[in-house]
Amino acid sequence: MTHRVAVAAGDGIGPELTEATQRVLEAAGASIEWVEAPVGKAAMARCGEELPWESLEKMRRLGVVLKGPLIAERLSGGAQVRAPEGVRTHPSVNNGLRRELAVYCNLRPVRGFAPVSGRYAALDVVLVREVTEDIYSGIERSVNEECGEAVKRITAQASRRIARFAFEYAARFGRKRVTAIHKANVLHRTDGLFLRCVREVAAGYPAVECDDRMVDAACYLMVKDPAAFDVMVLPNQYGDILSDLAAGLAGSLGLAPGANFGDSVAMFEAAHGAAPDIAGKGLANPISLILSGALMLDHLGEREAAERVRLAVELVLGEARVLTADLGGTATTRQLTDAICEACERVAV
Numbered sequence: 001m002t003h004r005v006a007v008a009a010g011d012g013i014g015p016e017l018t019e020a021t022q023r024v025l026e027a028a029g030a031s032i033e034w035v036e037a038p039v040g041k042a043a044m045a046r047c048g049e050e051l052p053w054e055s056l057e058k059m060r061r062l063g064v065v066l067k068g069p070l071i072a073e074r075l076s077g078g079a080q081v082r083a084p085e086g087v088r089t090h091p092s093v094n095n096g097l098r099r100e101l102a103v104y105c106n107l108r109p110v111r112g113f114a115p116v117s118g119r120y121a122a123l124d125v126v127l128v129r130e131v132t133e134d135i136y137s138g139i140e141r142s143v144n145e146e147c148g149e150a151v152k153r154i155t156a157q158a159s160r161r162i163a164r165f166a167f168e169y170a171a172r173f174g175r176k177r178v179t180a181i182h183k184a185n186v187l188h189r190t191d192g193l194f195l196r197c198v199r200e201v202a203a204g205y206p207a208v209e210c211d212d213r214m215v216d217a218a219c220y221l222m223v224k225d226p227a228a229f230d231v232m233v234l235p236n237q238y239g240d241i242l243s244d245l246a247a248g249l250a251g252s253l254g255l256a257p258g259a260n261f262g263d264s265v266a267m268f269e270a271a272h273g274a275a276p277d278i279a280g281k282g283l284a285n286p287i288s289l290i291l292s293g294a295l296m297l298d299h300l301g302e303r304e305a306a307e308r309v310r311l312a313v314e315l316v317l318g319e320a321r322v323l324t325a326d327l328g329g330t331a332t333t334r335q336l337t338d339a340i341c342e343a344c345e346r347v348a349v
């Protein structure tokens, strides 16, 4: 069966990684018709907008999106969308895309690989991050020239929804425990509400253990004991920070895949950004987007091809002969991609 998937190659290293991912998914036996839906700098160059309505409509219609990272300019004033009913402004281009596609969950499974992850080879944690609210809600103002403030908004509805996603995921993929991450000892009315909602939802999943950790203690524990966590459910900002921490422990941001889920759209993207410092040099590690592609194949019901991609990545990293610079090697993006494509032929699923 051929699947139709919207693709936005993104900025910086995005186009190199997108091409690599498309090649690997094909080598793994997936049949995909790619429908271009540019956003970010490519869209700006083409039609003067970073989030063109036409691309958003394609993504909503197809329901499945592969996306490269986007550059969110610092201090840019946000990203605008010219919707038929009027212009909407979002805090950043990525935040705007997630809001326009109504995704609420960012799933980041981060695992270590022997030998490249060293003492973190046993790390195998799934971060389930809420992405619609918290301190990234975009409710921010200047009080005066010397003072600014931002609102941390947490609702029971969004907290219960992300908790249900985390417990459903744990139940479906045989995970044993969900840990809620918070700072409820200080932020009683926001993180406290989040924690109460997670506990309330947990009661409906007696087969999955539920516990909680303060965010600072969670960072410490993750570094000290790579096997400490199974599934973590986190408000937006803690999820943002801890997923990069987990990727760093695994050895590189280039190893961490990601997926965003809403009720009608699923968007797959690497955990890292557009890495402008290495863009166009053939130095980027494509594995995070390739593994995001494997998550996409799971979502499309192509379990065998997804497993083939994961085993091929594991094989190449295990051999440790063809590695990009972030993993201590000298291979280019293309050489690592070639090795993974070739490994797709060697693995038995």
Ligand code: NAD
Pocket (backbone or CB within 6 Å): 013, 068, 069, 070, 071, 072, 073, 094, 253, 254, 269, 270, 271, 272, 273, 274, 275, 276, 277, 278, 283, 284, 285, 286, 288, 326
């Ligand atoms: P970054 O993740 O782009 O880069 C951080 C560091 O990691 C850099 O040194 C980079 O070279 C390295 N790196 C990242 N991905 C790599 C890969 N695949 N292989 C090898 N090395 C890799 O973070 P940043 O520099 O803070 O952000 C750059 C831009 O990306 C910013 O405009 C930011 O807003 C944007 N960004 C986008 C997303 C997204 O689209 N989801 C996420 C994070 C950041």
